[in-house]
Amino acid sequence: MVKMKKLLIFFITIILLSHFVQGQNPETYYRVNLEYDKGEISITSVEIEIFPGEIENLPGGFVAEIIDFDKNILTTTFFDIPLEILYDSFDPETKYAVSGGKIELEQAEVELFIPHYTNAKEIIIYNKEYEEVTRKSISEYSKNRCGDLTCQASESYRTCKEDCPSSSKDNYCDGIKDGKCDPDCTKKTDTDCKEVKAEKKDITEKVTENWEIILITSIILIIILFFLLKKRK
The missing domain is CATH 2.60.40 (Immunoglobulin-like)
Known part of the structure; x- marks a missing residue:
């Protein structure tokens, strides 16, 4: 009888402990x-x-x-x-x-x-x-967030092309020739940057040349106008 009571107490204790453990998240x-x-x-x-x-x-x-x-x-x-x-x-x-x-x-x-x-x-x-x-x-x-279409600070073109496409600002120079200058590259590491800078240089030179022509033309017109006014007098 005593042994039965001990066994009963033992099994009740085991059941209570198992419920306690299961109840803990x-x-x-x-x-x-x-x-x-x-x-x-x-x-x-x-x-x-x-x-x-x-x-x-x-x-x-x-x-x-x-x-x-x-x-x-x-x-x-x-x-x-x-x-x-x-x-x-x-x-x-x-x-x-x-x-x-x-x-x-x-x-x-x-x-x-x-x-x-x-x-x-x-x-x-x-x-x-x-x-x-x-x-x-x-x-x-941490959970891998690649694929959420947002280029996170921890991602780059090298680690997640889905979120950080080529030529995006991601602290990684991919150097791919795609007609876009990667902001993380230099003209030595991305040939697209050379072309963009060359285009900007051509535009600047053209604007400078145009201003020179306008300036010379304006001076000539002023001189002609000056002589015409002088003759009328």
Whole structure:
């Protein structure tokens, strides 16, 4: 009878735990590892982790921001970097604390958990004075937006021809001869730019020549008019 009760309690516990786990919505996070070294902060690694619920970081005055490709802030996380260790000294005979103090650390490692975003570009870390100290690209963990017919800042003709056609402003010189000067190219890397500049030069020269003809003609007319008026007098 006792064994039956224990088995019943065991199965009820398993069922309750399974319902509890199922009731937790899995959350995707960036697991960001930071290294503090004498005032300098660096991001050593970023990974993706999935957890059955929300994770809270140790609150503090440091700031981590996630921005998208349009430089909009997606989320802000406040965190702390523990740099003090409190300790007590005990009397070996009485086992009572007789003194204490704290140790200031010059180096530390911190692990942050920040919600994942499919359109995130970078993570930026700020110190307590809200001064940027480091940043790291996390675009590799974002959704590929190629094909939305918009040339994003992270795309170019090389990476997404559908969104960034040849000769578009995308920080990439494709150098294709298509009658259009790529704004990211020079006349040495895109022959179309030579032709456009040559056309502009021809137009400028023609305008200059026309002005010279107009000027000379005007001077001649003024001289003729001057002599005609003089003869009438």
